[in-house]
Amino acid sequence: MICKNTHAVLSVLLLLCSTVHAQEQAKYRVTYDCDAQIVTGKTNTYRWTLDIGETTAVFYNKNYRLYSRELAEAKANGTSTALMDQLPVIGQKYFPKNDLQIVIGTPEKGKYSYYKQLLTSGLKYEDALPSIEWQLTDSTKTICEYECKQAVGSVYGRTWTVWYSTELPLNYGPYILNGLPGLIMAAKDSDGLFDFKAVGIENAPEDALVSAYEEDRHQKCTRKRFLEIRSDSEGMSQDQLVNRILNQNSSGEKVIVYTVQGTDAKIDAKVEVPKYNHLDKE
Known part of the structure; x- marks a missing residue:
């Protein structure tokens, strides 16, 4: 480190x-x-x-x-x-x-x-x-022994509160967060x-x-x-989702779509299509 x-x-x-x-x-x-x-x-x-x-x-x-x-x-x-x-x-x-x-x-x-x-x-x-329009604040805290400053900005529908360190002059961060005068050390969405x-x-x-x-x-x-x-x-139902995956297979081989529990999704009636969250909302 x-x-x-x-x-x-x-x-x-x-x-x-x-x-x-x-x-x-x-x-x-x-x-x-x-x-x-x-x-x-x-x-x-x-x-x-x-x-x-x-x-x-x-x-x-x-x-x-x-x-x-x-x-x-x-x-x-x-x-x-x-x-x-x-x-x-x-x-x-x-x-x-x-x-x-x-x-x-x-x-x-x-x-x-x-x-x-x-x-x-x-x-x-x-x-x-x-290009993120960051609002800089006076708040500070230490992360990994580096003094960090706070900024708040929005991108693709999410508002992020981040902490960046000017001691590390790297214009990057997690995801596509960027544009601050130092490496983004922490980021949390609203x-x-x-x-x-x-x-x-x-x-x-x-x-x-x-x-x-x-x-x-x-x-x-x-x-x-x-x-x-x-x-x-x-937006698909369980059956629609499984059928679409199976239809994408063009090799002619038998395909089994597994659930997280390791069961066959085609015959497991208890499987629910989960709601996903993404780093970008739009």
Whole structure:
């Protein structure tokens, strides 16, 4: 961890240039814990990673990447029956996980690329990085040994109260929160559904790249279309949801859609379609 007494290492970083380099090497890694109600009424603590390079940064959930890699190995090395037996075990090993990825500064400066899976399809879109009108306050507190100042701002329908440190001159934060004169160390939305707090700041591993995981598995669309698909999917009944997932499978193989409890969603009449909360409300 980069502690208070070594923060000077960061004080000379990030002379931002106008040219964006694809998949540049990460210099710094920030780890956040987020208490989140992604499913209404159920709070879980997700661990998020923010890898920062000279011109770009990527925000992702490490548990999902580990889960995806182990699942791919299981698919390559075992039978379909063995995979079905391993699926709940692997899923629980990396619980909770989230496949959201956001790359800031791509495909060019001032934009971001958003990656998310809906049903069984990986989707991605590019959009302009929102300019947040922050209201600065006089409140201060210490997080990870750094003195932080408070600011309040809104983006995509949510109002966030954040704490940032000017001792860490990094124009980033969790999610797409940005635009303050220092790294955002904590952020909480006004509905109390998402509560981020930095728990570690360190130099990134030498092999860490600022890039999306399995980028080529995501189909490109617009943000508007992404939100339409997400809204339509969440408005389905249980049977409609399962049927849509099954219809997306084009390999001809038998597919079983499992519930969180590990039962067959097609025949489990007790399954309810959950109500989801998202970092963006609009």
